[in-house]
Amino acid sequence: MAGGGEETAARRLIEVFMLFNKMNWNHQPMDLKQKHSELRLLVVIKRMGNGEDEGVKVSDLSKFLKVTSPTVTQLLNRLEEMGLIVRKEDPRDRRAVRVSLTEEGELTAKKALQGFMQRMNGLVDFLGDDDTEQLIRLLRQTTTYFEQMNLNDSNGDDVNKC
Structure with missing residues (x-):
């Protein structure tokens, strides 16, 4: 995207990541x-x-x-x-x-x-098979992107080995 579209898309991504981060998506059963x-x-x-x-x-x-x-x-x-x-x-x-x-x-x-697993199965049911597969693909790509960024930021050094 060119011009202001990038900023708008980037801001929307930030908003979604912030919302996702605030979600209690990993909520556990009450007895735990x-x-x-x-x-x-x-x-x-x-x-x-x-x-x-x-x-x-x-x-x-x-x-x-x-x-x-x-x-x-x-x-x-x-x-x-x-x-x-x-x-x-x-x-x-x-x-x-x-x-x-x-x-x-x-x-x-x-x-x-x-x-x-119950929560994740509920998400699969909510999204449906096609959207679930698309989400998996996009999250894997996102992970790859941020891993590459982190590698570049550390100049190729594995900071976990320090």
């Missing part, structure tokens, strides 16, 4: 008292652990979530206080800590995932 970030971490532990008895390394969780280890540690502290996770020393590397879900943690992660 954890914050979204805590529930997300439980689901990630469940998925990454994949039934392994050893659990998941804290460093692997940090890498996957693209946050620092101290951020993950704070979340894990709260989850441990709630009795949803247990930490163990890594049998092969004493410097590493592994995390696994308790029975209650498994149940909570399962409920959170079910709630999220």
Whole structure:
């Protein structure tokens, strides 16, 4: 688009992103008292652990979530206080800590995932198959664009490796 059209389209995109950011689209079932970030971490532990008895390394969780280890540690502290996770020393590397879900943690992660999937299935029903596929395609393109921008901004350096 040329001239003022770009600005108008860009402003409309900003408005939509701001609205989307304010939406409570990740709302969880009422019986779950954890914050979204805590529930997300439980689901990630469940998925990454994949039934392994050893659990998941804290460093692997940090890498996957693209946050620092101290951020993950704070979340894990709260989850441990709630009795949803247990930490163990890594049998092969004493410097590493592994995390696994308790029975209650498994149940909570399962409920959170079910709630999220129910909301996403509702969105698919609302949009219909064609619009859902178009949304998926556009969001993937959007992600690619912003990933490329971030790469360019960091001059090709992977800031997560610092």
